[in-house]
Amino acid sequence: MTSEAKSLFTTLEREALICGRCGYCRNSCPVYRVLGWESATPRGKISLAKEIFSKGNSKALTDEFVQRVAQCTLCGACAEACSTCIDTRTLWLELRRRIAGLGRTPKAYHALRENLLAHKNISTFSNDDRLEWAQDLEDEPEGLELKAGAEVCYFVGCVSSFFPQAAQIPLAVTQLLMEAGVDFTTMGGEEWCCGFPLLSTGFADDAREFTRHNVSKIKELDIHTLVASCASCYHVWKHECLSELAGYDLEILHTTEYLARLVKEGRFALNELEEVVTYHDPCDLGRNSGVYDAPREILRSIPGIEFVELEHNREDSLCCGGGGNLQSVDAELAAEITGLRVEEIKETGAGIVVSSCQQCEQMLSTAVRKAGLPVRVMDISELLLEAIG
Amino acid sequence: MKKSEALRQIKKLCGERATEARFECALYSRDLAPVPALLVDPLFKTVPDLVVCPTGAEEVAEILRLAGAAGIPVTPRAGASTVYFDSVPARGGIVIDLNLIKGVLELDEEMMTVTVKAGTTWSELERYLNARGYAPKSVPSSAPASSIAGWLCMMGYGIGSLKYGSLLSQVKWAEVVLPDGEIRQVTPDTDPPLAWFAASEGTLGIITKLNIEIRRQTPMKHFLLHSRALSEIAGVLTAVKDAEITPYNLHFTDEACVRAMSRQGIAPGSVDSGCLLAVDYEGSEAELHRAEEMITALVTGKKAVSLLPGEVAEREWEERYKSLKLKRSGPSELGGEVFLPVSRLENYLSDIKRLAGRYGLEMCSYGHVATPERMIIMTMFFADETRVFEYIMDLSLVKKIQDVGQRHGGYPYGVGLWNTPYLGRIFKVSELEQLRARKKKLDPKGIMNPGKLYKWHPMLNPFNFSLGMNVLAGIRRFVRGGGRG
Ligand SMILES: Cc1cc2nc3c(=O)[nH]c(=O)nc-3n(C[C@H](O)[C@H](O)[C@H](O)COP(=O)(O)OP(=O)(O)OC[C@H]3O[C@@H](n4cnc5c(N)ncnc54)[C@H](O)[C@@H]3O)c2cc1C
Ligand code: SF4
Ligand code: SF4
Numbered sequence: 001m002t003s004e005a006k007s008l009f010t011t012l013e014r015e016a017l018i019c020g021r022c023g024y025c026r027n028s029c030p031v032y033r034v035l036g037w038e039s040a041t042p043r044g045k046i047s048l049a050k051e052i053f054s055k056g057n058s059k060a061l062t063d064e065f066v067q068r069v070a071q072c073t074l075c076g077a078c079a080e081a082c083s084t085c086i087d088t089r090t091l092w093l094e095l096r097r098r099i100a101g102l103g104r105t106p107k108a109y110h111a112l113r114e115n116l117l118a119h120k121n122i123s124t125f126s127n128d129d130r131l132e133w134a135q136d137l138e139d140e141p142e143g144l145e146l147k148a149g150a151e152v153c154y155f156v157g158c159v160s161s162f163f164p165q166a167a168q169i170p171l172a173v174t175q176l177l178m179e180a181g182v183d184f185t186t187m188g189g190e191e192w193c194c195g196f197p198l199l200s201t202g203f204a205d206d207a208r209e210f211t212r213h214n215v216s217k218i219k220e221l222d223i224h225t226l227v228a229s230c231a232s233c234y235h236v237w238k239h240e241c242l243s244e245l246a247g248y249d250l251e252i253l254h255t256t257e258y259l260a261r262l263v264k265e266g267r268f269a270l271n272e273l274e275e276v277v278t279y280h281d282p283c284d285l286g287r288n289s290g291v292y293d294a295p296r297e298i299l300r301s302i303p304g305i306e307f308v309e310l311e312h313n314r315e316d317s318l319c320c321g322g323g324g325n326l327q328s329v330d331a332e333l334a335a336e337i338t339g340l341r342v343e344e345i346k347e348t349g350a351g352i353v354v355s356s357c358q359q360c361e362q363m364l365s366t367a368v369r370k371a372g373l374p375v376r377v378m379d380i381s382e383l384l385l386e387a388i389g
Numbered sequence: 390m391k392k393s394e395a396l397r398q399i400k401k402l403c404g405e406r407a408t409e410a411r412f413e414c415a416l417y418s419r420d421l422a423p424v425p426a427l428l429v430d431p432l433f434k435t436v437p438d439l440v441v442c443p444t445g446a447e448e449v450a451e452i453l454r455l456a457g458a459a460g461i462p463v464t465p466r467a468g469a470s471t472v473y474f475d476s477v478p479a480r481g482g483i484v485i486d487l488n489l490i491k492g493v494l495e496l497d498e499e500m501m502t503v504t505v506k507a508g509t510t511w512s513e514l515e516r517y518l519n520a521r522g523y524a525p526k527s528v529p530s531s532a533p534a535s536s537i538a539g540w541l542c543m544m545g546y547g548i549g550s551l552k553y554g555s556l557l558s559q560v561k562w563a564e565v566v567l568p569d570g571e572i573r574q575v576t577p578d579t580d581p582p583l584a585w586f587a588a589s590e591g592t593l594g595i596i597t598k599l600n601i602e603i604r605r606q607t608p609m610k611h612f613l614l615h616s617r618a619l620s621e622i623a624g625v626l627t628a629v630k631d632a633e634i635t636p637y638n639l640h641f642t643d644e645a646c647v648r649a650m651s652r653q654g655i656a657p658g659s660v661d662s663g664c665l666l667a668v669d670y671e672g673s674e675a676e677l678h679r680a681e682e683m684i685t686a687l688v689t690g691k692k693a694v695s696l697l698p699g700e701v702a703e704r705e706w707e708e709r710y711k712s713l714k715l716k717r718s719g720p721s722e723l724g725g726e727v728f729l730p731v732s733r734l735e736n737y738l739s740d741i742k743r744l745a746g747r748y749g750l751e752m753c754s755y756g757h758v759a760t761p762e763r764m765i766i767m768t769m770f771f772a773d774e775t776r777v778f779e780y781i782m783d784l785s786l787v788k789k790i791q792d793v794g795q796r797h798g799g800y801p802y803g804v805g806l807w808n809t810p811y812l813g814r815i816f817k818v819s820e821l822e823q824l825r826a827r828k829k830k831l832d833p834k835g836i837m838n839p840g841k842l843y844k845w846h847p848m849l850n851p852f853n854f855s856l857g858m859n860v861l862a863g864i865r866r867f868v869r870g871g872g873r874g
Pocket of ligand 2: 030032076079089
């Protein structure tokens with residue numbers, strides 16, 4: 001089951017029964033690769049879900065099981081591998097929702113939810129400070145905040161908005177849009193979290209409140225093209241807002257798609273960059289949304305760049321460890337997963353690893369630094385900006 | 390040595406790679422077959438006392454020495470992609486999870502061999518070799534899950550076997566830890582010889598490393614033939630199999646299976662009836678060209694057989710490991726895998742059709758030709774394991790499938806625990822005696838995977854088993870009704 005293929009998901013009860021326990025998903029799971037136990041395999045977790053939900057054996061709902069369900073990056077590699085086309089990513093989300101419904105959610109998830117409900121973003125800052133990063137722009141573009149009828153609305157995302165380490169991304173995207181002469185705006189303090197952290201921790205109803213808010217603001221602003229630089233925000237807009245967006249014409253693009261379009265239209269003068277560059281596919285953009293070519297087109301369009309693929313790439317890509325809120329429940333495991341990816345980065349001999357998700361960039365930067373690798377980790381927008389520099 | 394002391398020492402040896410946690414151990418008590426606890430628990434202790442994940446032969450050897458000293462049963466487990474409880478304990482004890490013993494050790498391009506650790510999966514090896522212009526000679530159709538050694542310890546036939554022979558014929562040597570903890574390199578000429586370990590189902594020792602022949606990765610050409618007439622397609626199958634150029638893969642799908650796929654929307658080329666034959670060649674361009682000419686000539690001569698478009702055939706090849714996708718129509722699936730003489734395919738299927746009609750259900754069959762004489766044919770039907778009573782009754786039909794197979798010279802493909810009642814069908818008396826003598830010689834204490842391969846559990850003796858299954862099948866027919874026949 002890939003993102004492009006239609007999800008065949010029926011119910012948790014039925015999908016758990018359909019699972020044939022063949023184990024095709026085992027080796028593709030980064031969590032299993034680190035932990036090595038059957039209970040960490042997708043098939044192990046599904047067979048317990050079958051006991052609990054398909055067969056009604058509530059005794060199998062143990063703390064260990066809840067922990068294993070939380071130890072998942074939602075990377076979708078198991079869905080890609082599944083021999084019976086189970087949309088396992090949806091299955092994990094549903095499982096977390098059911099566990100939350102039974103009052104067994106991990107503590108860390110509750111804290112995250114309360115914070116989100118209070119602040120409408122994943123930081124502890126006021127949502128009014130969403131555009132603080134823009135103070136570092138030399139010239140703040142006109143209409144950066146809530147400009148009705150703008151050609152494009154840039155959905156910045158919580159991490160890029162509030163975490164100084166990620167601020168380079170919105171800065172680069174904004175400068176690129178300005179350079180290309182795009183009429184764009186942002187939702188400023190009206191941008192709420194996309195809802196992914198709530199959805200992925202089992203609080204789907206709360207998440208719905210967030211998506212509803214964001215969609216209504218977009219409609220109010222009469223926006224018809226939305227560009228997101230966060231792979232997970234993009235995934236939510238693209239796949240989780242369908243009912244809210246029904247009947248409204250909104251083109252949803254990831255920055256890689258939009259920037260690739262601008263590059264193709266010749267809106268940037270690109271200088272030569274003599275660099276060996278590799279690309280890490282973010283799970284929510286690649287495997288879970290099917291966007292593989294746009295980032296590669298951008299990289300290939302920059303003169304002088306020698307592009308090398310990582311051993312696992314595109315559908316087969318390895319997760320960076322940062323997905324699924326894993327860090328909030330098991331930061332060590334998340335870091336070990338990143339370590340697997342860093343090994344592959346090392347093998348390529350690349351001097352720059354590019355991604356297109358701020359979470360991947362964070363995870364990889366920390367791990368690369370820890371491993372002492374002479375590799376720069378960049379978002380694709382940052383590299384493109386460097387090329388027009 | 391006391392059991393508790395041996396377990397303590399093994400835990401110490403493996404540290405964090407050992408667990409007694411019930412939560413974990415319970416997950417090692419099943420393979421693909423969801424046999425209800427109601428049937429399993431009174432007879433077997435499938436939950437191990439300890440699961441360990443050794444990292445190499447030395448550690449395995451120490452575990453076996455300690456287990457042997459205390460008489461603790463040991464069950465090797467790798468991909469656990471088998472269905473007869475082959476890698477599930479029958480008497481508790483220790484499960485040795487071999488999945489950490491993985492990786493490619495050496496590619497010898499001159500000798501055209503690769504040395505690989507036992508727990509590496511076939512897909513991992515395939516990926517490694519393909520990146521270097523090589524490929525395994527054959528792979529099981531469960532390549533993403535199956536380990537290299539796991540396949541050798543089973544029957545070792547699959548995709549590519551028709552052209553390149555069984556896995557056993559491709560293995561140059563294997564490193565084996567014998568039940569007494571001795572580490573040996575076995576070849577076709579050593580004592581014990583390599584052949585003893587093929588299809589040994591983890592009962593004679595643990596394989597930790599293998600050296601196997603490889604081939605150059607060559608271009609491929611895929612054909613997918615469709616016909617509404619079984620006899621026509623069976624004729625083509627035989628002609629193709631015996632032709633001058635041997636196909637790399639020859640896979641048959643029967644009409645019931647095509648219908649089930651069609652209902653699910655996954656039938657290749659959107660066909661909704663008839664049967665399919667996938668013929669895949671690999672080799673030089675000249676060979677492929679000749680193969681194409683041969684296939685075209687065969688089809689041209691037969692009105693009832695047509696060739697589906699090339700891209701459909703290619704997609705079918707890409708989906709070669711995904712035979713389980715039909716399970717979506719289940720949600721459960723039950724079936725029997727029969728090692729059947731190719732010449733009997735048509736008659737076998739006609740009897741299966743009659744059997745299915747008698748019990749009022751649809752039985753789907755598919756499989757590959759494994760040798761010039763035999764094919765591995767899977768005949769399955771849909772079931773629902775949540776309806777335990779009905780499901781148990783359905784289990785009786787698996788025996789009926791094997792009975793049809795036997796009538797046509799077939800026997801179960803693999804033994805494990807659940808096929809022990811058929812030992813008399815699978816082996817001649819002399820063969821079975823020979824197997825038992827090997828077991829006695831290498832594993833006199835009987836610690837390696839007890840309960841499998843050599844003899845049946847008293848409750849599963851062929852007479853009881855046969856009687857029980859036939860009665861159940863009778864009740865099923867009476868309670869749930871049947872069709873004609
Ligand atoms: C969709 C599907 C398709 C399949 N296609 C095929 C096919 O084409 N051909 C075929 O033969 N089978 C096939 N099988 C059955 C099974 O996948 C294979 O037999 C596979 O090779 C078993 O490997 P494994 O690693 O899963 O072994 P396991 O199931 O873990 O073990 C199998 C047996 O070998 C023993 N064992 C495992 N590793 C070792 C070791 N290192 N040393 C000693 N003993 C060991 C175990 O104790 C057990 O008895 C298929 C199964 C599925 C689900
Ligand atoms: S989504 Fe990724 S981490 Fe989660 S079970 Fe599947 S493969 Fe493992
Ligand atoms: S690959 Fe799919 S069917 Fe097989 S064990 Fe994993 S989830 Fe189940």
